Amino acid sequence: MSFVESDERQALRAAVSSLAARYGPAYYREKARSGKYLSELWTEAGELGYLGVNLPEEYGGGGGGIGDLAAVLEELSAAGCPTLMAVVSPAICGTVLSRFGTPEQQRRWLPGIASGRQIFAFAITEPDAGSNAHNITTTARPDGDGWVLSGRKTFISGVDVADAVLVVARTEDAGSGRLRPALFVVPTGTPGFEAQRIPMDLVSPDHQFGLFFDDVRLPSDSLVGEPExxxxxxxxxxxxxxxxxxxxxxxxxxxxxxxxxxxxxxxxxxxxxxxxxxxxxxxxxxxxxxxxxxxxxxxxxxxxxxxxxxxxxxxxxxxxxxxxxxxxxxxxxxxxxxxxxxxxxxxxxxxxxxxxxxxxxxxxxxxxxxxxxxxxxxxxxxxxxxxxxxxx
Structure with missing residues (x-):
C-alpha cells in the first residue's frame, strides 16, 4: 500500500472534480428542494465512465477497485454534490453481481450499472430487525420453477430512480430447515412490489422508501449466485x-x-x-x-x-x-x-x-x-x- 495515490487515481480525482464543479452545490440544492434526482450529473458521470470504475471491463466498467469508486464519490461530495446512489448501485450491488452473479445476470445488469443507465437499490433494513440482520423476516420460498417473496423493508434509498432492487431475504435450508440469507434481484415494476416514500426532514435528492412484498413471484434466475x-x-x-x-x-x-x-x-x-x-x-x-x-x-x-x-x-x-x-x-x-x-x-x-x-x-x-x-x-x-x- 502506498500513501501516495497513483497518477491514474489522481487524474481520476481531477477529472471528477472538474465535472462536479460544473454542477456544484447550487445545482444540488435546487434538485434536493424540488424533490428531483441529480439525473444530469449522474448521466454525464456514467457516460464518462466514472460510475463503473470498479466494475469489470468486459461489462463496460473500468476494471479498477472500490478505492477508485470511493475517489469518485469523495470528489463529487467535495464539490457539493454527494449522492447515496453511488454507494448503493455500483458499489454494493455492482460488486455483488460482478462477484457472485450468474453470467446471464452479469450480462443483463452490469453494463447498465457501469454506464449509469440502470440504477440498483439495496434492501436489507427492516422495521423490526434494526442492526440485527439475523432478525430479518422477509422470506423467499420455492414455488414451482421460481420463488415467492414476502415481507417488508424500510429506509431504502433511491427506489424512485431504481430499475431494480437487490433484496436480502431468507430461504430455508433443505437439509437443516434453518433460515439463511439469500439475495434476489427484483425489478421495481414486478407485480406485488410496492414502494411508499417516507416523509423526511432531510433535504436530499436521495429519497427514502418503505418496501412491501406481497407474494411477489420471481423467476428462478432472480436468485444471485447459490443459496448457500x-x-x-x-x-x-x-x-x-x-x-x-x-x-x-x-x-x-x-x-x-x-x-x-x-x-x-x-x-x-x-x-x-x-x-x-x-x-x-x-x-x-x-x-x-x-x-x-x-x-x-x-x-x-x-x-x-x-x-x-x-x-x-x-x-x-x-x-x-x-x-x-x-x-x-x-x-x-x-x-x-x-x-x-x-x-x-x-x-x-x-x-x-x-x-x-x-x-x-x-x-x-x-x-x-x-x-x-x-x-x-x-x-x-x-x-x-x-x-x-x-x-x-
Missing part, C-alpha cells in the same frame, strides 16, 4: 458500503471546511481576517487533521478490500471490515465537526442558502447513523479488534 452463498455476498457488499460512506463523509467534510476557510480568510473584523484569530484557526486546523486521518483509513480499507478476490473475500472480510468500520466512523465524526465549525465560522451566513451549509447539518448527522450506527461500529471494534466480550 448469501452470507458471503453480504460480506462482499457491506464493506464497500462502509468504505463508500466514509468517502462521502470525507468529501462532504472537505466541502464544509473549504467554505469555512475561504470565509475566514476574507471576512474582516477589527481590521484583520477572522481566520487570524486562534479561536477560529485552531478548530479548523483540527478538523483538517481529522479529515486527513479519516481519508487515510478509508484508503487502507479500500486497499485491503481490493486486495482480496472473490475466493478469499471471507478471510479478508475481518481485516477489511475493521478498517472499513473505522473509516466510516472517523469520516462521519469529522464531517459532523466540520459542518458544525463551518457554520460557527460563518455565523448567520452559515444558515444562508448562498453558502449551502444549513442543510448539511442534518445530512452530516445522518452519517453517524447510516449505513451502520457509530455504536455498532464501536461494538465491532470492541469485540473484533480489542477482544472484549460481545455485548449484544
Amino acid at each position: 452463498s448469501g452470507m458471503l455476498q453480504l460480506f462482499a457488499g457491506l464493506n464497500p458500503e462502509r468504505i463508500m460512506a466514509a468517502a462521502l463523509s470525507s468529501g462532504s467534510a472537505r466541502f464544509a471546511l473549504d467554505r469555512a476557510v475561504e470565509y475566514a480568510g476574507q471576512r474582516e473584523v477589527w481590521g484583520v481576517p477572522i481566520g487570524a484569530h486562534q479561536g477560529l484557526a485552531h478548530p479548523l486546523a483540527q478538523i483538517k487533521v481529522e479529515v486527513e486521518l479519516a481519508r487515510l483509513m478509508t484508503g487502507k480499507a479500500a486497499f485491503l478490500y481490493d486486495s482480496a478476490d472473490a475466493a478469499t473475500v471471507r478471510a479478508a472480510s475481518v481485516d477489511a471490515g475493521e478498517a472499513a468500520n473505522m473509516a466510516k466512523y472517523a469520516a462521519a465524526e469529522a464531517n459532523v465537526r466540520a459542518v458544525d465549525q463551518a457554520v460557527q465560522t460563518l455565523g448567520g451566513n452559515g444558515f444562508a442558502s448562498e453558502f449551502g451549509l444549513g442543510a448539511a447539518i442534518v445530512t452530516a448527522r445522518l452519517g453517524r447513523i447510516a449505513p451502520v450506527s457509530r455504536e455498532m461500529v464501536l461494538n465491532f471494534v470492541a469485540q473484533h479488534s480489542l477482544g472484549l466480550p460481545k455485548s449484544y
